[in-house]
Every structure is written in structure tokens, then in C-alpha cells.
Amino acid sequence: MIRLRHTFAFRAFLALVPWLIASTGAAAEEIYPDRPIQVIVPFGAGGNSDTVARVIQRAVADHDLLPQPLVVQNVPGAGGTIGSRRALHADPDGYTLLFLHEGIITARYSGAASWSWHDFEPIAATGRNGGVIAVAEDSPFRSLTDLLEAIANEPDTHTFATNIGAPAHFWAMRLENAKPGARFRYVQAGGGAARFHALKGGHVEATAFSVAEFLSYRDGGLRALALMAEDRDSTLAGIPTAREQGIDLVSSNLQCWWAPAGTPPERTAVIAEALRAAMETPEFREFAASQQIEPLFLTGEALEAELANRETEIAQVAPRAIAGLPNLPLVLALLAAVAGVGAFLIRPRATRQGKVGDSTLLPRRALGLVALTLGYALVLALAPIPFFWPTFAFLLATGVLLGNRHRIALPAFVAFAALVAFGLPWVFETVFGIALP
Amino acid sequence: MNAELFSPPILGLIALGTGLGIVVGAIPGLTGAMLIALSLPLTFAMSGDAALALLVSMYVGSVSGGLITATLLKMPGTPASVITTLDGYPMAAGGRPGRALGLGIGASLVGGLVSWIFLLLLARPAATWSTKLSPFDLFALVLVALVSIAAISERERGGLWRGLFSALLGCLFAMPGLHPATGEPRLTFGFVEMNDGFKLLPVLIGLFAFNQIIQDALKPTAAPETAASGNRDSLLVSVRDWLRQGGNLFRSSVLGTLIGILPGIGANVGSTVAYGATRSFSKEPEKFGTGCDEGVVASESANNATVGGALIPLIALGIPGSVIDAVLLGAFVIHGLQPGPLLFRNHPETVHMVTGSFLVANVIMFVFMLAAARWLVKLSRVPLAWLAPPVIVFCIVGSYALANRMFDVWVMLGFGLFGFLMNRFRIPLAPFVIGFVLAPLAEENLSAGLMASGGSWLPLFTEPFALACLVIAAAAAFLSIRKPKDSRLG
Numbered sequence: 029m030i031r032l033r034h035t036f037a038f039r040a041f042l043a044l045v046p047w048l049i050a051s052t053g054a055a056a057e058e059i060y061p062d063r064p065i066q067v068i069v070p071f072g073a074g075g076n077s078d079t080v081a082r083v084i085q086r087a088v089a090d091h092d093l094l095p096q097p098l099v100v101q102n103v104p105g106a107g108g109t110i111g112s113r114r115a116l117h118a119d120p121d122g123y124t125l126l127f128l129h130e131g132i133i134t135a136r137y138s139g140a141a142s143w144s145w146h147d148f149e150p151i152a153a154t155g156r157n158g159g160v161i162a163v164a165e166d167s168p169f170r171s172l173t174d175l176l177e178a179i180a181n182e183p184d185t186h187t188f189a190t191n192i193g194a195p196a197h198f199w200a201m202r203l204e205n206a207k208p209g210a211r212f213r214y215v216q217a218g219g220g221a222a223r224f225h226a227l228k229g230g231h232v233e234a235t236a237f238s239v240a241e242f243l244s245y246r247d248g249g250l251r252a253l254a255l256m257a258e259d260r261d262s263t264l265a266g267i268p269t270a271r272e273q274g275i276d277l278v279s280s281n282l283q284c285w286w287a288p289a290g291t292p293p294e295r296t297a298v299i300a301e302a303l304r305a306a307m308e309t310p311e312f313r314e315f316a317a318s319q320q321i322e323p324l325f326l327t328g329e330a331l332e333a334e335l336a337n338r339e340t341e342i343a344q345v346a347p348r349a350i351a352g353l354p355n356l357p358l359v360l361a362l363l364a365a366v367a368g369v370g371a372f373l374i375r376p377r378a379t380r381q382g383k384v385g386d387s388t389l390l391p392r393r394a395l396g397l398v399a400l401t402l403g404y405a406l407v408l409a410l411a412p413i414p415f416f417w418p419t420f421a422f423l424l425a426t427g428v429l430l431g432n433r434h435r436i437a438l439p440a441f442v443a444f445a446a447l448v449a450f451g452l453p454w455v456f457e458t459v460f461g462i463a464l465p
Numbered sequence: 466m467n468a469e470l471f472s473p474p475i476l477g478l479i480a481l482g483t484g485l486g487i488v489v490g491a492i493p494g495l496t497g498a499m500l501i502a503l504s505l506p507l508t509f510a511m512s513g514d515a516a517l518a519l520l521v522s523m524y525v526g527s528v529s530g531g532l533i534t535a536t537l538l539k540m541p542g543t544p545a546s547v548i549t550t551l552d553g554y555p556m557a558a559g560g561r562p563g564r565a566l567g568l569g570i571g572a573s574l575v576g577g578l579v580s581w582i583f584l585l586l587l588a589r590p591a592a593t594w595s596t597k598l599s600p601f602d603l604f605a606l607v608l609v610a611l612v613s614i615a616a617i618s619e620r621e622r623g624g625l626w627r628g629l630f631s632a633l634l635g636c637l638f639a640m641p642g643l644h645p646a647t648g649e650p651r652l653t654f655g656f657v658e659m660n661d662g663f664k665l666l667p668v669l670i671g672l673f674a675f676n677q678i679i680q681d682a683l684k685p686t687a688a689p690e691t692a693a694s695g696n697r698d699s700l701l702v703s704v705r706d707w708l709r710q711g712g713n714l715f716r717s718s719v720l721g722t723l724i725g726i727l728p729g730i731g732a733n734v735g736s737t738v739a740y741g742a743t744r745s746f747s748k749e750p751e752k753f754g755t756g757c758d759e760g761v762v763a764s765e766s767a768n769n770a771t772v773g774g775a776l777i778p779l780i781a782l783g784i785p786g787s788v789i790d791a792v793l794l795g796a797f798v799i800h801g802l803q804p805g806p807l808l809f810r811n812h813p814e815t816v817h818m819v820t821g822s823f824l825v826a827n828v829i830m831f832v833f834m835l836a837a838a839r840w841l842v843k844l845s846r847v848p849l850a851w852l853a854p855p856v857i858v859f860c861i862v863g864s865y866a867l868a869n870r871m872f873d874v875w876v877m878l879g880f881g882l883f884g885f886l887m888n889r890f891r892i893p894l895a896p897f898v899i900g901f902v903l904a905p906l907a908e909e910n911l912s913a914g915l916m917a918s919g920g921s922w923l924p925l926f927t928e929p930f931a932l933a934c935l936v937i938a939a940a941a942a943f944l945s946i947r948k949p950k951d952s953r954l955g
Contacts, residue, residue: 079799103870106642106650106661107648139648185919213919216646221785221794222728231913248783353912357652367626368630389684390685397678405861408865409874422854430850431851444851
């Protein structure tokens with residue numbers, strides 16, 4: 029009986045095999061996505077890019093635009109290049125995407141990154157932020173022409189708060205190109221809030237903002253000299269465009285979605301369609317209106333043409349080297365060397381405790397602990413196994429190692445280790461939506 | 466004050482936020498910034514006011530919670546409580562963990578209340594004042610903090626040299642990454658992962674938490690070193706002792722608030738400067754670092770005061786004063802609110818909600834921590850086998866979750882071993898961390914100042930605020946050289 033059943037089950041299984049193979053193969057072909065899609069946002073939580081990405085993510089989820097959710101993963105640092113590099117090297121399977129604005133081009137031209145938009149598959153652009161050139165409300169400059177005159181007559185004198193390598197920096201350099209000899213004196217400030225701070229405190233004379241930034245700080249005492257767009261904006265009716273003032277400066281920041289090079293086009297098409305639908309939702313429309321994001325949707329060849337066009341514009345200007353800054357690492361290294369010699373010569377008096385060879389110490393136990401920790405981190409980094417098992421094993425091993433003298437209550441400790449190893453990923457993955465290694 | 470603040474759902478959210486903040490602040494490896502950033506998407510579904518109440522109370526809780534592990538285990542849960550370890554831990558290890566906690570909790574409450582008064586009454590003038598400070602002024606202020614930390618060294622032969630060496634090493638390790646002014650990569654040795662430099666969190670928990678666990682494992686006692694609680698150890702500090710701290714409390718809270726208002730300067734500088742100032746004014750500076758009341762009170766009142774201070778430019782101008790404030794700014798924007806002068810006119814109820822929940826969160830923090838302190842004290846007697854394994858896991862997970870990358874985990878482990886070596890050579894750790902935090906601030910502001918002045922250093926000596934800071938820094942340096950001699954003679 030047993031043998032019969034066994035063979036029956038076995039034959040049934042054999043008969044199923046081709047069908048199983050066929051169906052899983054078909055699933056891989058047709059059902060995309062069949063698991064959550066990571067969207068790398070290369071800036072911190074709460075920033076402008078992060079906010080936009082999360083509004084789109086929520087629109088996709090609330091309207092069932094994709095069978096699986098988009099999961100925002102913040103990988104901040106180094107002006108967005110840490111995150112864009114992560115996406116560059118991700119598997120081109122459509123499960124890792126990047127949300128990054130024009131910074132992907134400017135980072136290449138400012139030298140912060142060796143890759144550019146050509147190294148990715150552009151999926152879609154989902155909106156455009158206009159920009160303005162602004163001064164403090166008590167500034168003597170009444171128009172963009174005034175400002176341009178001033179920087180041409182007295183080059184390298186008038187200060188401009190910038191964010192080196194970011195679009196605001198390139199906007200200013202393109203303004204300089206409008207008149208021969210015009211040069212700002214750049215002062216590094218950082219993001220929009222920092223540039224507003226520098227302008228408000230009177231530490232610089234001019235700066236550039238996105239329209240959204242400008243609207244949020246306008247009541248703090250700002251005056252816009254020009255909008256860098258083709259036409260005036262209905263919400264900024266009093267602000268003339270640069271072209272009206274005879275200066276050909278049209279620029280904006282395009283928010284784009286990217287996939288690693290080699291991602292199948294039918295998959296990027298699925299994402300592009302979901303993004304297009306997300307932009308139609310009332311939630312996104314309302315958000316875009318409140319943030320002055322122009323709801324422009326571009327994909328395919330239109331997007332590539334637009335990107336190529338923007339790259340040409342950016343390539344026309346080259347950042348100047350900034351001279352006169354102290355070489356701080358060198359100064360610090362010299363000072364540290366002097367202090368180190370002082371510390372070495374003037375040693376503390378010998379004390380009773382604390383020599384390495386002391387017999388009361390347990391160097392092997394400490395060494396074991398370090399080795400276990402390094403091993404645990406290596407397994408997490410390299411082995412594709414769930415977080416639970418290495419963590420559980422590590423907790424038990426270190427517990428036993430450290431507890432041997434004190435005879436640890438093993439059953440209770442096993443339960444404790446299991447709780448930590450299970451609870452931690454639960455909190456991070458279920459509540460916060462972060463994937464642990 | 467609006468009535469909604471005292472509705473049960475809002476009070477419940479504030480209690481929840483404060484409680485979570487305390488827990489996260491106390492656990493080495495997890496920080497308030499992380500909790501708030503991760504919770505932000507969860508608040509999308511709430512009303513704007515409820516979301517802000519929750520996030521602000523998380524902020525208050527997390528800055529306060531750090532003192533628990535800083536005093537009991539010498540593992541500061543947040544960067545802001547590094548200075549608390551200097552006196553809190555010796556006091557706890559000396560058999561008075563209850564008193565150390567009691568002082569820290571009380572001082573945190575006072576710091577919070579003082580900064581709340583500023584937030585309520587002086588938000589707009591204070592925020593405007595903060596924008597007037599030029600990059601050179603801020604650079605000079607950071608110099609004061611750097612000098613104070615180098616001066617906080619063991620009262621021992623060569624202590625000053627080792628403190629200085631440690632602080633400079635800390636500054637040096639902050640150099641790799643993109644240049645703060647030119648954006649060029651430097652000292653990255655070709656590793657693109659290094660473009661963002663070493664982050665504070667992995668460095669901090671490596672040096673303090675992981676290193677401390679190795680040290681504890683090396684010692685034959687199974688539990689981290691603590692003496693049994695003395696009979697005279699009590700959470701309740703006498704009224705007379707509090708009165709004696711009155712001047713210190715007031716000075717440290719006001720300093721903390723003012724420094725909190727300055728953009729990007731933050732809680733670490735607040736507690737460092739307050740500690741340094743208190744030590745300079747003290748008649749017995751040699752007591753500092755051995756577990757004296759003044760040290761704990763100065764550090765804890767100042768770091769809590771920076772929270773209220775940092776909220777001032779955020780709500781009055783929309784300028785975030787710290788990493789956490791930047792996330793809060795995002796919360797405002799997502800809920801369709803724009804902090805700034807108009808917020809007071811268009812949404813006064815939101816302003817009241819923020820200031821009100823800040824106050825309530827401080828009171829709840831005080832009640833929670835005082836109520837829990839009796840059990841928390843036992844934390845220092847938990848055997849190492851139970852404490853160390855989960856702390857290491859938290860350190861690794863926390864470092865990873867910071868930017869979702871393993872690189873930060875390796876940095877954390879590397880700095881743990883580095884800290885172990887520093888301990889072996891008796892180089893103090895606190896100056897290293899503070900130097901590490903301050904060097905980028907100093908460089909950013911110095912670079913911006915030099916770029917604005919066209920390369921001239923002159924404004925550093927002609928602007929009154931900058932000059933005053935330089936004089937204070939020089940005086941502090943002079944005092945720290947002179948005082949050890951006196952104490953050796955005396």
C-alpha cells in the first residue's frame with residue numbers, strides 16, 4: 029500500500045513537472061511585478077524628492093495601479109550620488125528603480141559622479157519644477173538686467189548663494205553666460221532653506237530657488253527678479269520671465285524615474301504606464317498644485333530628446349575652481365601629529381589595572397566576541413538567507429560565549445534570542461517598510 | 466493653547482511618541498532621527514496637527530532617552546548624550562545610578578521648559594537674530610566648542626595632550642567625503658562608497674557601544690562594572706541640591722536654547738559648550754569627569770533645551786536647525802502647511818499644537834522616566850550575556866538602516882576596534898566624537914565665509930560676535946592650560 033501510494037504520488041509529481049516548469053516560466057514572462065519594487069530615493073526622508081516619490085507611491089497603492097507596491101528606500105549622501113550608484117549596479121530586472129531629478133546630469137558635469145543618465149534606462153519624467161532668481165526685498169537690484177549689469181561691471185564681487193553641483197549652481201552659471209565677463213562670487217550654502225537663510229541674513233546678494241521654495245519663503249522677505257520659464261506663471265503673475273528682460277534663460281528641474289541599464293523595455297513600460305496613471309489621480313494633482321510642480325509627463329523618445337537637450341545646456345558651462353580655501357586635512361594632520369608626539373612623550377603614571385597580558389583579563393573571550401560579530405556581519409552581507417537564522421545563531425553563540433561563567437538559563441535565552449531575531453525584522457519590514465540585509 | 470491638544474487621541478499620540486522616543490534614544494544603534502524619518506510615512510493618514518504632535522514628542526523623547534544608557538552603561542544612545550557619559554557614568558559606577566538618573570531627568574525637564582518659554586515668547590525675534598549671524602560668526606562659535614572639548618580631559622599627567630590628540634583625530638576622520646564647499650571628493654582613496662564620508666551614527670556606536678562591549682567581555686565579571694547600589698542612592702535629589710544647581714540649570718538651558726536656534730549646529734554643541742562653561746565657572750573644575758552633579762545637570766539641561774531652540778527657526782522661518790527638524794519640515798509640507806511668518810497668521814492652531822505638544826511631551830517624558838527609573842537602574846546589573854548580544858545586533862541593524870547599506874556596518878565595526886585601541890593607549894573617546902561632529906561644521910562655515918569675503922580672513926576679527934567667540938575660545942584654552950598646574954600644586 030505504502031509503496032503504491034508512494035509510486036502514485038511520485039508519478040503524479042513527474043507528470044506535473046513539465047507543467048510546473050512551463051507555468052513558472054510563463055509567470056516570469058508575464059507577471060511583472062510579482063514582488064514589491066524598490067524605488068531608491070537618493071536623498072533623506074522628508075526632503076523634496078522624498079515627498080514627491082511618496083505621494084506617487086501612495087497614489088499607485090491607493091488606486092491599485094500596480095499589482096505590487098512601490099517601496100521607497102532612502103539612500104542619501106554625497107549629493108545623490110551614493111543612491112544613484114546603488115541603482116547603477118542593481119540587477120536590471122525591474123525590481124530596483126531610481127527617482128532622481130536633473131542632478132543625475134549635473135553630478136556628472138561637476139565631477140561628483142563618473143556616470144550620467146546614459147548609463148540608465150529612462151522610464152518617465154513625472155513633473156517639472158520651475159526656477160527663479162531672487163534677492164532680498166531690500167536689495168538695490170530691481171531686475172535681472174540690473175543684476176547682470178552689476179556682475180559684468182564688477183566681476184567676482186557680487187555674492188550668490190549656491191549649492192555646488194546642484195541645479196541651482198548651473199542656473200547661475202548659465203546666467204553668467206548671458207553677458208560676457210559676468211561672474212558671480214559663489215558662496216556655498218546648500219539646500220533651499222540654507223540659501224534662504226544666507227539671503228535673509230544679508231550674507232549674500234542673490235540666489236536661485238525652485239518655484240516651490242520661493243513661494244514658501246517669499247513672505248520671509250524675498251523678491252524674485254525673474255522666472256526662468258517660457259511664459260509667466262499664473263500663481264507668480266507679478267514676476268517677469270528672464271526672456272521678457274532680454275535674457276535667454278529658460279530652465280527647470282525635471283523629476284525622472286530610471287531603471288538600471290539592460291532592464292527589459294516591457295517592464296519599464298509597465299512602470300511608465302503606472303506612473304502616468306498615478307499623475308492623473310486627484311491626490312497627485314492636488315499635491316502638484318500645492319507644490320508648484322508642473323504635471324508634465326514624458327516617456328520614450330520625447331523624454332530622451334528632452335534629456336539630451338538639457339545635457340547640452342548644462343555642458344555649456346563649466347564650474348570654476350574655488351581658490352583660497354585652506355587645506356584643512358593637511359593642517360589637522362600636522363596639528364594631530366604634534367599633539368600625538370606630546371601625548372606620547374608625556375605619558376600618564378602607571379596604574380594598577382589595565383595591561384594587555386594581565387592574567388585576570390579574558391582576551392580569548394573578547395577575541396571570540398569580535399570574531400563572531402565579524403562573521404555575523406559577513407553572513408548578512410554575503411549570504412542570501414533570511415535575517416532570522418544568522419541573527420538567532422549569533423545571539424545564541426554570543427550568549428553562550430559571554431555567559432559561560434555565569435551559567436546562563438538556556439531555555440529562557442533561546443526564547444529571548446528567537447524573540448529578538450524575529451521581532452526586529454518584523455518592526456523594520458512590516459511597520460517601517462525597510463528591508464534588512 | 467487649543468482645546469484639541471488635551472483631547473484623548475492627541476494626548477495618547479504624545480504619550481506614544483514620547484515613550485517610543487525614549488526607548489529608541491536609549492538603545493545604542495537606534496536614534497530619534499531614524500525613528501522620525503521612518504515614522505513620517507506612517508503619519509500621512511493622520512491630520513497635520515496629530516502628525517506634528519506625534520513627531521515632536523518623538524523628538525523630545527529621543528533626546529531625553531539617551532541619558533539612560535549613557536549614565537548606566539557608558540553607551541550614549543544618541544550623539545547628544547556623549548557629554549553625559551563624562552560625569553553620569555562615573556556617578557552610576559560609583560554606586561549612585563539612581564542619583565545620576567534623577568539629576569539627568571530633572572535637568573532634562575528644566576532644559577525643555579526653559580526652551581519652551583523661548584519658543585512661546587521669542588520665536589520670531591530669536592529666529593531673525595539667528596539669521597544675522599554670518600558664516601564667520603558660526604565658525605568662531607564652533608571653535609569655542611572645539612576648545613572646550615579639548616580642555617575636557619582627565620586631570621592627569623599629559624591628559625590635555627591626549628584630549629587634544631583625540632579631538633584632532635576626530636576632526637581628521639571627518640575629512641573624507643565630498644568637500645563641503647567645492648563638492649570634490651577627497652581622501653576617499655577611490656572608493657565611491659567613501660564619497661559620503663564616515664557617518665556619525667556608525668562612528669558613535671562603534672566607538673562607544675561596540676567598543677564598550679569588547680571591554681566588558683575582556684573583564685572577568687560577567688556583568689558590566691557597577692557597584693551595588695549604596696544605601697544613600699536615591700532618585701529624589703533634595704531641594705537644597707537643586708537650588709545649588711540653579712545658576713547652572715539656568716545658564717546651561719539658555720545656552721542650549723540659543724545654540725539650538727542656530728542653523729545646523731545642534732544638540733552636541735549645546736551640551737559641549739554648556740559643560741565647558743559650567744566647568745570654567747566652577748570653583749572646583751577638577752571634580753568634573755569624576756561624577757559630579759554639575760556635569761550631568763549641564764549636559765542634560767542643555768541638550769534638551771536645544772530641541773525647543775531648534776524648533777524656533779523651523780516654525781518661524783521654515784529653516785530646519787537639525788537633521789530631525791529637516792524631517793519635521795517634510796511633515797509640515799506633506800500636510801499642506803508651510804512653516805514661516807504666515808503660519809502664525811494662517812494656522813495659529815498648528816503653531817499652538819507644536820508648542821503645546823512640545824510642553825506636554827516634556828512633562829510626560831519626566832513622568833515616564835521617573836516612573837521607570839527604579840527598573841532602569843537594574844539595567845546596569847543585567848549580565849553581559851543578556852545585554853551584549855542584542856546590543857550588537859541593534860548596532861548592526863541601526864547602522865545598516867541609516868542609509869540601507871552594509872558600508873556603514875563595516876565602519877561601525879572598524880571604529881569599535883579603533884576605539885578599543887584608543888582605550889588601550891588611554892586616549893579619551895569623547896573629544897574624538899565631538900571633534901568628529903564639529904570639524905565639518907567648522908569647515909562648512911569657514912569655507913562659506915571665505916568664499917563670501919573673497920578669501921579674506923579679516924571679518925573673523927572685525928565682526929563683533931566672531932571676535933567675542935575667539936576671545937572666549939582663547940580664554941578657555943588659557944584656563945585649561947593653567948588649571949592643571951594649580952591642582953597639582955594644591
